[in-house]
Amino acid sequence: MVVIRKAAQNDEKKTAGPRVRPVPAVTRSIAILRLLGNSAAPLGVKAIADELQLVPSTCLHILRVLVDEELVKIDASTKRYSVGAGMLSLARSALKSGGFSDLVQPYLDDLASRYGVTAMGVEPSGLKHMVVKALSVSELPVSLHVELGSRFPALISATGRCVAAFGDYTPAELKSGFESLRWQNPPTFEAWMKEVDTTRTHGYGIDRGNYIAGVTVVGTPVLDSKQRMVFGLAAVGLMSQLSATQVSALANDLSKASTELASTVVSVR
Template sequence: MPNARSPRVRAVPAVTRAVAILRLLSRSPAPQSLKAIAESLDLVPSTALHIVRALLAEDLLQVDPQTKRYSLGVGMLPLARAVLENADFPSLMRPKLEELSSRYGVTAIGVEVPDLDNMIVVALARSQAPVRLHVDIGSRFPALISATGRCVAAFSGQPEKEIEKRFRLLRWHNAPTYDAWRKEVDQVRKQGFSIDRGNYIAGVTIVAVPVLNAKGTISHTIAAVGLGSQLERATSLALARDMRTVAETIAPQLSIHA
């Protein structure tokens, strides 16, 4: 009988290092020197230079001729645009987010959750309210922060030790204790949504619901952001119910259920 195991993937160091450089610069608030890149990734400077030159040639990086510092290049844009335009979740979510934003006056956000470290904004409908959360497509946040983070902790299936380790690194305006947070996570598992009232950002309420795959594990979340005075208890609960309906509607349409 043929061996049914998946073929072993062999490491390709140059590719791995190139991806590491791109990820490093995507997280850096300012352009980085070659020395800083090499030191951050524990690369030999000459190796880093060869990879950086190849990325420059493909317009995936750009360099300031004065400072000799590197940042992501415009060649990243068509790649990112293709991901967003061709992916199921953003295209399914856009009209739903617009509807939620219009109905409740909130900023509605579709988030991808690739791991316990980051969540990435992949769809967005902005509120017309005078006070809005500063967020854009591609924005990254710690995966366990705020209402979305409680959903991730509840439905990721990850070991509690890994979750606690990352929780200890989070920065909140009004941080809950870990024990209190774990009780909230347990509640999210029962009710299917989370509401953060001023823990993450003072005066701001964030409502989140998980989007689950066929195994019951979280792959995405839907979040809504508004002022605490705007999203009082009854309104935020109604919003959470509507968001949960959206999540349950789109989940079967995603390729993750194939």
Template sequence: ALGIVPSTCLHILKTLDHDGLVSEDKANKKYQLGPALLRFARDMVGSNDFVRNVQGVLDRIAKSHEVTTVAVWHEGADRIIVVAKANAPTNFSIHVNIGSRFPALTSAIGHCFAVNFEGNLEHLRESFEELKWQDPPLFTDWVKDIAFAREHGYAVDKGHHIRGVTVVAAPVYAAVAGTTRAIAGVGLYEQLTGAARTALAEDLKSSAVALSETYSESIIRRPV
């Protein structure tokens, strides 16, 4: 109808996919609106399966553990974007905006995504050197944190990305695409120590597992 050559159309879609404006469904090879569009239109919040399912989870965890919670989506090649959030029910909390973008391997959330590249140390080192930290860890310690995330199903950043702030994250898997989403709790370092940090980590982990099952089932049920 538009008179566009199919190869040109595919090239345009691949470019939009790279920038996160559309997202390819690996199960049926179809494209849908991508998370980067949250910067321009909030309509996606009501129509995207993951965003719709995750909001209640974020609200509950934020209330139970008195932390700010976020859900992120791996956008394009090297960025993550915040697609949902819930504020801590306290007078003071960490503020995060929906639509905020960060390097994909940032903080504890980055540990979850870095598992995808765990066998490629050269790629990890290049990515590590490009990250901005307020209290940079050693590369060897960062790699150990990635291995911890793979083994335990959650990751922790105790003040490296932002001094005085602890981030705990857990990956959300899809049946076909692997780890492309994650949920996280963000709080003050003094607040998230010992048992409080462990309880948050276990809650995020179990919630991420449940979301993974729900999200994967929605992909499988989606008509071709």
């Protein structure tokens, strides 16, 4: 918590922290990276310079440095720029470091090993999307590929049922979000809402082949003190490899893990 206190002018001068001086090259580099990250297509030097009101020669100099550091890549044929693989590496490092990711990893490793599933720790962002922040993959010959940092629609699959069940959203908001989802075997909104109610009652959600045909997903919420979902756990496996008994046991173990995490994870946010 940040506390702002009023003080006498003389005291402010004595206790003020170090002044952060702007570094134009750094500020411009960050602006370029954000612009390229938000752009649907690669951009040329002139387009970038015009958008950010930079001198083209300065823009080109910064781009060359970013390319050299692999944070930006250039298409040699079009001379257009886009974000490079180095950005993904940095993002993954940020996702791995500290907080929820560290706390949840032992649980995911245990679940993946015992049930032969891909286990994930996710963080929802409202009704927009959820991000995979921690991951553990089983050693079985067949497993589902998910990448750390992947983003999914917030209401999709089993974790989506948890978002709907443990969030302060109106039926109209949920319907609007639901209608934008893409399922291989889509449920009706009415049937989905009944499953959301069941998720609220049982404390876990199950997707049996709706999101991806032949795949079962079990999800549980990690709740804050107001019983709102702040993180989630998910286990993904092939329907042919998970019996009804195993799914029930998996849901129970996921719920236990979520309950244990809830007592500590909110304090690290």
